[in-house]
Amino acid sequence: MIEADRLSKFYGIFAASRDVSFQVHRGEVVAFLGPNGAGKSTTMKLLTGYLSPSEGVAKIAGHNMMTDRLKGSAMLGYLPENGPLYPDATPHSLLMFFGEARGLNPAQRKERIDAVVDLCNLHTVLHKPISKLSKGYKQRVGMAQAILHEPEVLILDEPTSGLDPNQIRGVRDMIRRLGESKTILLSTHIFQEVDALATRAIVINEGRLIYDGAIDAMKEPGESLDDAFYRMTKGVNALTTVNG
Numbered sequence: 722m723i724e725a726d727r728l729s730k731f732y733g734i735f736a737a738s739r740d741v742s743f744q745v746h747r748g749e750v751v752a753f754l755g756p757n758g759a760g761k762s763t764t765m766k767l768l769t770g771y772l773s774p775s776e777g778v779a780k781i782a783g784h785n786m787m788t789d790r791l792k793g794s795a796m797l798g799y800l801p802e803n804g805p806l807y808p809d810a811t812p813h814s815l816l817m818f819f820g821e822a823r824g825l826n827p828a829q830r831k832e833r834i835d836a837v838v839d840l841c842n843l844h845t846v847l848h849k850p851i852s853k854l855s856k857g858y859k860q861r862v863g864m865a866q867a868i869l870h871e872p873e874v875l876i877l878d879e880p881t882s883g884l885d886p887n888q889i890r891g892v893r894d895m896i897r898r899l900g901e902s903k904t905i906l907l908s909t910h911i912f913q914e915v916d917a918l919a920t921r922a923i924v925i926n927e928g929r930l931i932y933d934g935a936i937d938a939m940k941e942p943g944e945s946l947d948d949a950f951y952r953m954t955k956g957v958n959a960l961t962t963v964n965g
């Protein structure tokens with residue numbers, strides 16, 4: 722359902738993503754891991770067609786996201802890294818806009834907006850500008866927009882980043898429920914979440930894919946997921962102490 726085929730994105734001579742290939746099959750929930758700046762968001766944007774690759778092909782449900790983006794997008798919900806992209810809109814106007822853009826008729830639009838407002842608990846903020854909402858509510862609006870058209874495939878870029886513990890629990894429960902019927906690729910830095918939601922991990926480091934497999938198989942005997950990640954990414958971006 723999600724296919725990265727030798728994807729690369731160059732900014733000048735810098736490669737944010739290099740030769741990344743993987744597939745996520747129907748019904749899988751896969752964690753996308755990597756240190757800050759590893760290329761997770763870039764790869765996700767390439768997969769959604771939001772960025773064009775320098776090399777390679779991204780496909781959603783078999784549709785090339787450069788040449789057949791409309792068909793692929795109809796099957797896809799995307800939560801961008803920093804929540805919804807239209808800060809001046811209200812959640813209600815944003816959902817109306819996306820409902821229309823997704824081709825829902827007025828009756829379907831009302832039914833789906835009511836459903837996602839319930840699911841994401843947006844009743845109290847529906848008519849406030851998104852720019853004025855707390856980070857947690859912004860993320861929930863982003864989730865509502867991503868699932869509005871009941872897509873088969875979800876790409877969620879750090880869906881719980883910046884949320885308080887109760888909000889994290891809420892979003893995690895939502896992802897778990899969605900994962901029962903959808904195909905999901907989600908990036909996160911929270912390992913507890915990886916264990917709770919996914920069975921497979923894809924790890925990227927300095928733009929390159931370095932692991933694709935079962936989460937348990939990442940760990941050597943006696944290692945935690947934390948330890949395994951540190952070993953695999955060589956502690957890239959780890960803070961050094963004053964004494965070295």
Ligand SMILES: Nc1ncnc2c1ncn2[C@@H]1O[C@H](COP(=O)(O)OP(=O)(O)OP(=O)(O)O)[C@@H](O)[C@H]1O
Pocket residue numbers: 732735736737755756757758759760761762763764
């Ligand atoms: N438009 C751009 N121009 C130049 N470099 C860019 C651009 N966008 C991203 N990069 C660089 O590409 C690299 C990968 O960035 P990306 O946002 O994909 O990382 P990430 O894995 O999502 O990081 P994080 O965990 O911090 O969100 C970074 O070094 C970033 O500075």
